[in-house]
Amino acid sequence: MNLLRRRGIAFKLSLWVLGGVTLVIAIILTLNYNVTRRLMVEKIEENAFNLAQATANRINSLLKAAEKIPAGVALTIAELDPNDTELKTLLANRLEQNPELFGIAAAFALKPDATDKLKLYSRYYVRSYDRLKESPINYDYRFHDWYQIPKVIDKPLWSEPYFGESGGIVMTSYSTPFYRQKLGTKEFAGIVCVDLSLNWLRNVVSSLKIGETGYAFLITRNGTFVTHPDLDLVMNETIFSVAEARGNPKIREIGRSMIAGEKGFTAFTGLTNNQKYWMAYTPLPANGWSLGVLFPQNELMADIHNLTKNMLGLGLGGFFLIMLVILLVSGKITKPLRALAKSADAIASGNLETAIPTLKTEDEVGRLALSFAGMQQALKEYIKNLTETTAAKERIESELNIAREIQMGILPKIFPAFPNLPEFNLYATIKPAREVGGDLYDFFMIDDQHLCFTVGDVSGKGVPAALFMAITQTLIKTRISRSSTTTLHQVNNDLARDNPSMMFVTLFLGIFNIVTGELEYCNGGHNPPYRLTPGKSEPVQELPTTDGIALGVMDDFAFTAKSITLAPGEALFVFSDGVTEAMNQRDELFTEARLEKILAPLAKQPVREISDQVMQEIEIFADNTPQSDDITILTIRYIGKKRNNDEQTTSKTSPPPCQG
Amino acid sequence: MPKNRPLIRKIFFICLFSLLLTSGVIEAEAGPLKKVTFIPLWVPQAQFAGYYVAHETGIYKEHGLEVEIISGGPQRSSSDYLKDKKADFASLWLVTGLDLCNQGVEVVNLAQIVQRSALMLVAKKSSGILKPADMEGHKVGLWGPPFEIQPKAFFKQYGLTVEPLQQSYSINLFLRDGVAVASAMWYNEYHSILNAGIDPDELTTFFYHEHNLNYPEDGIYVRKETWQQKPDLCRAFVKASLKGWQRAFAEPELALDITMRNLKKEHVISNRTHQKWMLKRMRDIILPPDEQTRIGRLNEEDFKRVTENLKKQNLIEKTPNFNDFYKPPAGE
Numbered sequence: 001m002n003l004l005r006r007r008g009i010a011f012k013l014s015l016w017v018l019g020g021v022t023l024v025i026a027i028i029l030t031l032n033y034n035v036t037r038r039l040m041v042e043k044i045e046e047n048a049f050n051l052a053q054a055t056a057n058r059i060n061s062l063l064k065a066a067e068k069i070p071a072g073v074a075l076t077i078a079e080l081d082p083n084d085t086e087l088k089t090l091l092a093n094r095l096e097q098n099p100e101l102f103g104i105a106a107a108f109a110l111k112p113d114a115t116d117k118l119k120l121y122s123r124y125y126v127r128s129y130d131r132l133k134e135s136p137i138n139y140d141y142r143f144h145d146w147y148q149i150p151k152v153i154d155k156p157l158w159s160e161p162y163f164g165e166s167g168g169i170v171m172t173s174y175s176t177p178f179y180r181q182k183l184g185t186k187e188f189a190g191i192v193c194v195d196l197s198l199n200w201l202r203n204v205v206s207s208l209k210i211g212e213t214g215y216a217f218l219i220t221r222n223g224t225f226v227t228h229p230d231l232d233l234v235m236n237e238t239i240f241s242v243a244e245a246r247g248n249p250k251i252r253e254i255g256r257s258m259i260a261g262e263k264g265f266t267a268f269t270g271l272t273n274n275q276k277y278w279m280a281y282t283p284l285p286a287n288g289w290s291l292g293v294l295f296p297q298n299e300l301m302a303d304i305h306n307l308t309k310n311m312l313g314l315g316l317g318g319f320f321l322i323m324l325v326i327l328l329v330s331g332k333i334t335k336p337l338r339a340l341a342k343s344a345d346a347i348a349s350g351n352l353e354t355a356i357p358t359l360k361t362e363d364e365v366g367r368l369a370l371s372f373a374g375m376q377q378a379l380k381e382y383i384k385n386l387t388e389t390t391a392a393k394e395r396i397e398s399e400l401n402i403a404r405e406i407q408m409g410i411l412p413k414i415f416p417a418f419p420n421l422p423e424f425n426l427y428a429t430i431k432p433a434r435e436v437g438g439d440l441y442d443f444f445m446i447d448d449q450h451l452c453f454t455v456g457d458v459s460g461k462g463v464p465a466a467l468f469m470a471i472t473q474t475l476i477k478t479r480i481s482r483s484s485t486t487t488l489h490q491v492n493n494d495l496a497r498d499n500p501s502m503m504f505v506t507l508f509l510g511i512f513n514i515v516t517g518e519l520e521y522c523n524g525g526h527n528p529p530y531r532l533t534p535g536k537s538e539p540v541q542e543l544p545t546t547d548g549i550a551l552g553v554m555d556d557f558a559f560t561a562k563s564i565t566l567a568p569g570e571a572l573f574v575f576s577d578g579v580t581e582a583m584n585q586r587d588e589l590f591t592e593a594r595l596e597k598i599l600a601p602l603a604k605q606p607v608r609e610i611s612d613q614v615m616q617e618i619e620i621f622a623d624n625t626p627q628s629d630d631i632t633i634l635t636i637r638y639i640g641k642k643r644n645n646d647e648q649t650t651s652k653t654s655p656p657p658c659q660g
Numbered sequence: 661m662p663k664n665r666p667l668i669r670k671i672f673f674i675c676l677f678s679l680l681l682t683s684g685v686i687e688a689e690a691g692p693l694k695k696v697t698f699i700p701l702w703v704p705q706a707q708f709a710g711y712y713v714a715h716e717t718g719i720y721k722e723h724g725l726e727v728e729i730i731s732g733g734p735q736r737s738s739s740d741y742l743k744d745k746k747a748d749f750a751s752l753w754l755v756t757g758l759d760l761c762n763q764g765v766e767v768v769n770l771a772q773i774v775q776r777s778a779l780m781l782v783a784k785k786s787s788g789i790l791k792p793a794d795m796e797g798h799k800v801g802l803w804g805p806p807f808e809i810q811p812k813a814f815f816k817q818y819g820l821t822v823e824p825l826q827q828s829y830s831i832n833l834f835l836r837d838g839v840a841v842a843s844a845m846w847y848n849e850y851h852s853i854l855n856a857g858i859d860p861d862e863l864t865t866f867f868y869h870e871h872n873l874n875y876p877e878d879g880i881y882v883r884k885e886t887w888q889q890k891p892d893l894c895r896a897f898v899k900a901s902l903k904g905w906q907r908a909f910a911e912p913e914l915a916l917d918i919t920m921r922n923l924k925k926e927h928v929i930s931n932r933t934h935q936k937w938m939l940k941r942m943r944d945i946i947l948p949p950d951e952q953t954r955i956g957r958l959n960e961e962d963f964k965r966v967t968e969n970l971k972k973q974n975l976i977e978k979t980p981n982f983n984d985f986y987k988p989p990a991g992e
Contacts, residue, residue: 143828152799152825152838160832163929222835222856240855241933252857259857 009337010330014323021322025315029308036304041278044295045265048280051208052293055216056282059204062100063196063286067156067174069098070192074178077106077192081180087123088134095125095132102127102164102171102197107141108190109151126195147191150175154188158287160220161198161235170198170226170235172287202227205291213275213296221288223255230272242271258283258290268294336365340372352380400463407466408432410473411441415608423514423641424451427607428634431578431615431627438465438505439576439630440473449515452480455574455634456507456526459550468503471495472551476509484509484522488551488559492524495552504552508574510636512566517638519572520563525550529574530596531564532637534604540596543572568640571607573599575614578631582618585625590618607635693726694893699747701878703733704922705930706938707847708751709915710773714904716918723900725893731926734829742767742881749897752881754958754966755806755975761985762976766884769986770898771956773905774877776945778846779810781866782853787840790864792818792871798840801827807843810868810875813969817871831856847941851934873969876962877945887987895989902956909943912936958986 007015073094076082082090087106095104103126110118122137141147150157156176164171173193180189201218205227208216217228223238233242239255248269257264261283268279277294284291339357346354356373359366408430417426428441438458446452454476458465472495479490488509495505506526512519523546531541548559566572575595582590598617602610611633618631700708711729714720720727730747732738742750743765751773752760760767781800783789789798792814800822802808808824815822825839831849834842835856844850846867854860868874880898887894908915919935946955963982970976 143826145828145830145832148825148828149833149836149838152833153836157836160830163927222832224856235929237931237933238855238857240857241931244855244937245931245933256857256859 009334010327013330014326017326018319018323021319025319029311029315032311033304033308036307037301040300040304044278044300045280048265048278048293048295049263049282051210052216052280052282052291055204055208055293056284056291059201059218059291060284060286062200063158063174063284066098066100066194066196067176067286069094069101069104070174070176070194071156073104073106074176074192078178078180078189084123088125091123091125092132095127098194100196100200101194102169103135103195105137105193105195106190107137107147107193109142109188122190146173146175146193150177150191151188160222160224161226163235164195164197171195172198198226208293210293211296211299213299214277214294216291216293218284218289218291219255219258221259223259226289228271233271239271246271254279254281257281258292259288261285261288261290267297268292270294333365336361336369340365340369344372347376347379352376352383403463403466404432407470410470412443417443418445418451421445421514422639424512424636424638425607426451426453426634426636427611428453428455429611429615429632431631433461433578433627433630437461437630438469439578439632440469440505441574441632441634442473442476443634443636444477446480446482446511449513450482451512451514451636452476452509453512453574453634453636454507454509455529455576455632456505456524456551457576457578457630457632458505459503464501464503468495468505468552472505472507476507482511483561484511484520485559485561488522488524488548489557492551492557492559493555496555499552502552504550506550510572510574512636512638514638515641517566517568517570517640518563519566520561522546522548522559522561524548524559527575527577527580529572530599531566532571532573532599532603532610533567534569534571539603540573540599566638568638571603571610571635571637573610574634574636576630576632578627578629579614579618579633581629582622582631583625583628584621584623590621594621607637610635693721693724695726695728696748696893696897697728697730697746698749698751698897699730699736699738699741700732700751701738701753703928704731704919704926705848705928706916706919706935706942707878709908709919709939709942710905711751711901712904712918712922713908713915714900716921717904717907717914719900719903719907720897723896725896725900727897727900729922731922733926742883745883748882748886749894750881751878753806754876754879754962755809755970757879757881757985758967758970758976758980759806760881761980762978767881768884768887768894768984769958770880770882770887770894770989771902772876772879772958772962772986773901773956774879774942774945775948775959775962777810777867777869777874777877778941778945779807779868779875779877780844780846780850781811781814781841782834782844782850783841783864783866784837784858785862785864787837789840792820792866795822795841796820797822799823799825799838800841801825801833801839801843803827803843809970809973809975810873811843812973813873814866814868814871816973817873847938847945848934851937851941855934874962875966875969876958879958880956891987894987898956898989905946905955908939909947912939915939957988 073090076090077087091104091106095101103124105122105124107122108120111121113119120140120142122141124135124137125132126135146159154177156174159173159175161170161172163169173195175191175193177191178189179186205216205218206229210216215229218226219239220226223240224235225233225237225239228234239258240252243249243251243255254264254266254268258281263282265278265280268277270277276297278297279292279294281290281292283289336357336359343354343356356369356376359369411430415427426443428443430439430441438461440456440458441454443451443453456472458469458472472491475491475494476487479487479494481487488507507524508521508526508529510519510521521543525548528542528545531543533539533541544562546560546562549557580590580592580595595614598614599610602613605613614633615631698711700711704712715727715729730736730741738747738750739752739756739760741747742752743760754769754772757767757769783795789795800811802811802824804826827833827839827843831842831852833839834853842849844853850865853863880901882894916932916935916939920932923930923935948955960982963986967976967979971979
């Protein structure tokens with residue numbers, strides 16, 4: 001199949017078309033042969049039957065005519081009881097009047113002679129060299145078939161053929177019993193018998209001309225051959241002995257049908273040669289013999305075979321003609337295709353300057369060549385554009401990267417942020433998404449007792465978001481006051497005022513009294529942070545909401561603040577929605593529930609540890625799913641006045657202290 | 661090399677010739693061939709293949725005999741030929757031999773060739789005859805002596821009254837339903853019936869040997885005086901004839917060729933298929949069932965059964981002594 005796949009269109013076209021043509025020719029030839037043959041056989045059957053019937057009728061009428069003679073003689077004898085002289089005259093006259101007869105006999109049952117002794121009495125005349133002569137019967141005829149059988153079965157009968165006494169001549173006899181009335185009852189008195197030489201019958205049968213090699217044969221009621229071209233069969237063999245010699249039960253079956261007086265038409269193998277024939281057979285009603293007429297199959301089929309041969313020759317001629325035409329046409333059609341394929345190969349290997357062959361035709365191939373040329377042109381332009389676009393994109397990307405670096409640079413990144421303020425520990429981290437995102441965080445001291453910290457998330461992505469974030473970050477620093485609501489109110493107004501692109505930012509702002517642990521916070525539509533209370537039965541608590549909306553949406557929105565007081569050891573976990581909306585491969589979200597579950601055992605841990613653990617969990621959960629949003633975590637723990645040793649440990653591994 | 665071939669051939673022929681010669685010397689009487697005549701029971705056919713084979717392949721000559729086989733047939737009765745001294749040896753049925761003795765013609769059985777009776781009755785199943793009792797009242801075709809002895813005993817044995825009709829040499833009376841039951845020899849007429857288109861399963865057969873009426877048939881007979889005067893001649897004839905039979909069975913195609921040749925010489929209407937069947941059946945009824953028994957032996961029990969039955973039927977009065985009647989060639 002692979003071999004075929006690699007072949008050219010011309011080859012495939014030739015293969016399929018010629019295969020189809022061959023199939024059609026084969027079907028036509030077969031159908032034609034079968035139909036013609038059937039018609040021929042039907043015709044032959046009709047002819048054979050006609051011939052057999054005509055011949056059988058001819059023979060039968062001769063037999064029937066011969067049957068009348070002994071019947072007449074028998075009647076005369078029965079009625080007139082002729083004396084010897086009268087009987088001799090009667091028989092001689094009848095023989096003379098009927099030249100087709102070979103002999104005529106009257107044979108009596110035992111009859112008392114002059115001395116009252118029972119004696120056989122018979123008279124027999126035969127034809128000899130065109131003259132009649134008496135031929136005495138010197139044997140006890142009572143037990144010979146021609147006398148005994150009609151007597152016993154009480155019916156006239158044609159005998160099986162036999163060699164006449166004079167030898168050489170095969171005869172058949174028709175015997176008619178005659179009767180005497182004795183005391184009112186019919187008593188068998190003798191037989192009148194006429195002999196018929198079978199030579200005339202043989203002549204009739206052998207004179208049948210059936211083509212060059214056809215012939216006819218005649219068999220008796222016993223199946224004995226009376227006539228057959230093979231003289232060895234005649235009189236010696238029966239159709240059944242031939243069947244036995246051949247070991248062919250089919251012949252026996254046909255023979256049984258023939259001697260049963262049936263008519264038939266059948267395929268038949270020659271008895272002396274192995275030629276195939278069709279044979280029609282029909283009985284001779286007079287004596288129950290059967291005539292078979294054999295038509296040689298090969299001779300009769302010669303015409304059909306010649307016709308089929310001629311058609312086959314024509315078919316072959318047509319086949320080669322079509323093959324030639326297909327090869328020429330397909331070669332012509334595929335020539336430009338081949339040229340195109342060559343050009344396409346060259347183009348595919350990168351040589352866009354390859355010339356496309358110009359075609360004069362406007363058929364599919366011509367159109368293909370035009371489209372191809374168009375495609376080549378388009379490809380060239382596209383590649384040109386692509387080169388330019390790629391260069392532009394690369395430039396923008398590098399600029400974006402710079403923007404990102406600047407954006408990240410805005411965020412304070414040095415921890416511990418306030419090494420000289422032991423009242424609290426703070427750690428913040430951001431894991432930016434691939435694109436420039438809009439998360440922000442910040443923390444700074446307003447005065448020596450109050451820490452301001454923020455975590456926010458700008459809507460949208462990219463440079464606008466980054467700029468909006470930078471603006472927000474700057475505005476917060478500018479507008480900061482001791483009141484979180486005032487700060488948020490002012491920043492919101494600033495942002496909303498000149499905001500044609502309708503951007504907004506969610507923001508959590510907390511002002512933490514590092515001495516008292518009091519925290520005033522205002523939430524502008526941001527995720528509520530968690531309050532972590534180590535040792536408590538529910539160590540993770542969501543911070544009560546302040547019902548604020550995102551900044552930049554609505555001018556003059558009145559923000560409200562809430563305040564809580566953290567006990568020493570308590571911590572606050574502030575995060576962006578990048579945490580809870582992190583996705584895994586199955587598009588499942590990380591969710592608040594999962595976050596709470598993770599945070600619970602971490603409540604006592606140092607702030608950096610909490611941050612790192614959560615980040616790690618998110619990474620495990622995401623399992624290489626590309627990060628779609630920035631992830632920001634800010635954790636702050638109130639220590640109070642007393643110094644805590646574990647924070648010391650963390651600071652040891654941190655970079656050298658530096659004022660934020 | 662080609663020069664050597666004639667030499668090899670010469671050696672081969674010398675060996676063959678000397679072999680033939682020595683075997684001839686052992687078997688043959690010294691002196692010129694002795695002329696004898698033999699008449700079989702009927703016209704040439706495979707029933708007598710052994711004799712024709714012995715004649716044509718030179719077996720008789722090897723035994724010092726110049727045999728003339730007289731063709732039997734309807735006009736020539738072998739028992740008459742033997743009785744009238746027109747033939748030295750004759751093939752006769754055992755019952756015929758016993759009948760001759762009863763008539764006072766002293767004959768000797770030299771070999772009992774056919775061991776099992778092939779005589780039978782045949783009926784078409786369509787006539788309703790399936791068992792002996794079904795024959796009651798039917799026309800039955802019977803041949804003349806000696807063929808009517810077994811049928812008569814058969815009908816007596818089954819208490820049947822039938823209408824006997826003399827049957828001719830053809831089977832046509834039976835085929836045309838002139839008789840319901842016909843006499844037949846298994847090796848001859850039975851096969852002719854089959855080859856007139858009647859299938860074996862359409863026929864009911866009654867083999868006499870299956871009805872306790874096994875009368876051994878063909879045997880080789882000679883007048884007692886011939887036996888007394890020339891016992892060696894008699895022995896040579898029997899030995900050669902038995903050899904002829906053995907060769908006929910060993911080489912059936914040869915036997916058939918010889919049979920067909922002799923049959924055509926006498927213008928007998930027949931065919932090779934029929935003769936082939938006949939030869940096979942002769943083998944069945946001639947060869948003893950066991951390997952030990954020699955062919956051509958007259959069983960004393962068979963002899964007794966036949967003589968007793970013949971006496972019972974009042975067909976013979978005198979019964980010859982077995983040892984006077986049977987003179988096997990080896991003098992056993």
